[in-house]
Amino acid sequence: MQESPIHTQLAQQLWEARIQASPCEPLSNTASTLTIPDAYSISDINMRRRVAQGAVRLVGKKIGLTSLAVQKQLQVLEPDFGYLTSDMQFADEAILPISTLIAPKVEGEVAFVLKKELRGPGVDRAAVLAATDYLLPVIEIIDSRVRDWKIKIVDTIADNASSAAYILGKERHAIKELDFALAGMALFLNGEVASTGVAMACLGHPADAVAWLANTMARFGQSLLPGEIILSGAFGPVVPVFEGDHVLVKISGLGKVECRFSGGNS
Amino acid sequence: MSSKLAKAETLYRAIQSRKAIPRLTAEEDFSIAVGYEIQEELLKLQAGQVVGLKMGMTSKAKMLQMKIDAPIFGVLTKEMLIANRAQYSLSQLIHPRIEPEIAFLTKRELSGNPSGEEALAACESVAAALEVIDSRYEDFSFTLADVVADNCSAAGFVIGAWHPISVPVDNLGMVLKVNGSPVQFGSSAALLGDPVLSLVELVKLLAKQGKSLPAGSIVLAGAATAAVPLNIGDHVAVEVEKLGTAEIYAC
Numbered sequence: 001m002q003e004s005p006i007h008t009q010l011a012q013q014l015w016e017a018r019i020q021a022s023p024c025e026p027l028s029n030t031a032s033t034l035t036i037p038d039a040y041s042i043s044d045i046n047m048r049r050r051v052a053q054g055a056v057r058l059v060g061k062k063i064g065l066t067s068l069a070v071q072k073q074l075q076v077l078e079p080d081f082g083y084l085t086s087d088m089q090f091a092d093e094a095i096l097p098i099s100t101l102i103a104p105k106v107e108g109e110v111a112f113v114l115k116k117e118l119r120g121p122g123v124d125r126a127a128v129l130a131a132t133d134y135l136l137p138v139i140e141i142i143d144s145r146v147r148d149w150k151i152k153i154v155d156t157i158a159d160n161a162s163s164a165a166y167i168l169g170k171e172r173h174a175i176k177e178l179d180f181a182l183a184g185m186a187l188f189l190n191g192e193v194a195s196t197g198v199a200m201a202c203l204g205h206p207a208d209a210v211a212w213l214a215n216t217m218a219r220f221g222q223s224l225l226p227g228e229i230i231l232s233g234a235f236g237p238v239v240p241v242f243e244g245d246h247v248l249v250k251i252s253g254l255g256k257v258e259c260r261f262s263g264g265n266s
Numbered sequence: 267m268s269s270k271l272a273k274a275e276t277l278y279r280a281i282q283s284r285k286a287i288p289r290l291t292a293e294e295d296f297s298i299a300v301g302y303e304i305q306e307e308l309l310k311l312q313a314g315q316v317v318g319l320k321m322g323m324t325s326k327a328k329m330l331q332m333k334i335d336a337p338i339f340g341v342l343t344k345e346m347l348i349a350n351r352a353q354y355s356l357s358q359l360i361h362p363r364i365e366p367e368i369a370f371l372t373k374r375e376l377s378g379n380p381s382g383e384e385a386l387a388a389c390e391s392v393a394a395a396l397e398v399i400d401s402r403y404e405d406f407s408f409t410l411a412d413v414v415a416d417n418c419s420a421a422g423f424v425i426g427a428w429h430p431i432s433v434p435v436d437n438l439g440m441v442l443k444v445n446g447s448p449v450q451f452g453s454s455a456a457l458l459g460d461p462v463l464s465l466v467e468l469v470k471l472l473a474k475q476g477k478s479l480p481a482g483s484i485v486l487a488g489a490a491t492a493a494v495p496l497n498i499g500d501h502v503a504v505e506v507e508k509l510g511t512a513e514i515y516a517c
Contacts, residue, residue, distance in 0.1 A: 179507060182441065184438050184454065185453055186453050192326055193458070193459040194326070197439075197452060197453060198439030198441055198507070200451065201448075235451075250455070252438065252439060
């Protein structure tokens with residue numbers, strides 16, 4: 001993926017939108033010929049800029065567009081990915097400053113924490129399970145730096161797969177404890193159930209999504225490394241959140257994770 | 267102005283003739299309470315053997331859509347019960363749809379305002395289930411009172427293997443498959459946050475009518491996802507975490 005002036009310019013546009021919590025216009029409007037490799041180049045530029053100062057570390061990746069419904073909506077046939085950095089990570093029961101976000105939404109899913117390297121091609125479900133140390137329940141906060149979520153596939157990929165933050169649960173579970181494809185997900189917004197789903201809704205099996213990522217990274221000559229945190233994709237529909245909202249996600253067999261959104265700056 | 271019996275007869279004729287009718291409230295508005303009285307008259311006309319009850323409007327989305335704050339219920343009869351994995355003829359139905367459910371079987375009478383724990387303790391077992399719904403109204407277009415009168419669109423139901431209540435049932439993953447392809451995903455939490463709370467709501471609704479839920483009742487606690495159309499030739503299965511499957515072959 002070659003970096004070009006247009007990539008740098010569009011990366012800057014997304015960077016400013018995120019820092020100022022003020023949305024920009026869709027990249028696909030200004031650069032109508034933008035390709036998916038271009039979009040990943042833009043995402044890469046901002047990830048490298050984010051970790052360049054040294055205070056922020058790259059800790060893993062997130063997989064997006066893992067539901068057939070969302071793929072259909074964006075007219076794509078495969079998932080996408082973004083980067084997780086240490087400043088995006090929050091602990092269970094954290095309070096998140098909503099003023100740093102533009103139009104946030106939450107989704108319930110799991111994190112695979114790896115204990116072995118996963119190097120594609122040819123990574124399959126069994127290889128992912130064998131390389132996984134443990135799973136955690138996760139709330140992912142997605143946010144589009146593009147105004148009103150008017151995204152095409154290249155907009156969301158360039159925008160770090162619309163990822164903003166994630167909250168990790170505390171309980172660690174080995175994946176073999178579970179009949180995992182049928183694990184239920186329930187997301188409660190202010191005490192009322194707002195979204196439900198099941199592991200299978202994530203590309204048939206969340207481990208298959210991780211296998212897709214490992215095989216995709218191989219095309220860029222990269223692998224997934226021990227200790228990496230991989231968010232495998234939502235188990236159910238996303239839910240918009242606003243100031244003061246409390247979110248609780250339960251994953252069958254994995255316990256729960258929760259967070260609250262405050263107003264004000266922090 | 268037609269009587270409750272006349273309205274029930276109109277619904278009964280729709281079932282018998284397999285011909286959808288305009289919603290009854292289009293002619294004359296009536297309350298949900300009257301809807302339940304029409305439902306009773308309809309059940310008398312059908313002369314079925316009552317085996318349990320079904321909950322409707324148990325998802326927050328449906329309650330908001332219909333602007334209600336409590337679910338509704340209908341009656342299940344032995345005639346509606348379809349054996350698991352059986353062939354099921356659609357020839358008597360108007361425009362059937364199917365939805366994934368959780369079923370309870372009670373072992374003790376439940377009345378008044380039980381806690382979730384009390385309701386669960388009164389259950390013998392739990393199972394994966396499918397419900398076939400078939401509104402007698404054109405285009406499934408109705409008010410809440412209409413759908414109550416129409417026995418909450420009840421048409422048929424399938425119960426998978428019964429399981430003792432030894433595991434939590436509040437968040438069981440559920441997948442609805444049509445001809446092997448997953449078409450709907452959800453969790454038992456879609457039923458008011460926990461299907462046991464749906465059972466509690468049913469007992470409270472019955473208490474308002476001076477009734478209780480008898481021991482030995484089958485209760486369909488509500489749909490975990492949107493319903494999908496059921497067509498001739500479809501093999502429909504629901505897979506529920508820890509509870510196995512309920513299946514039907516539509517013919």
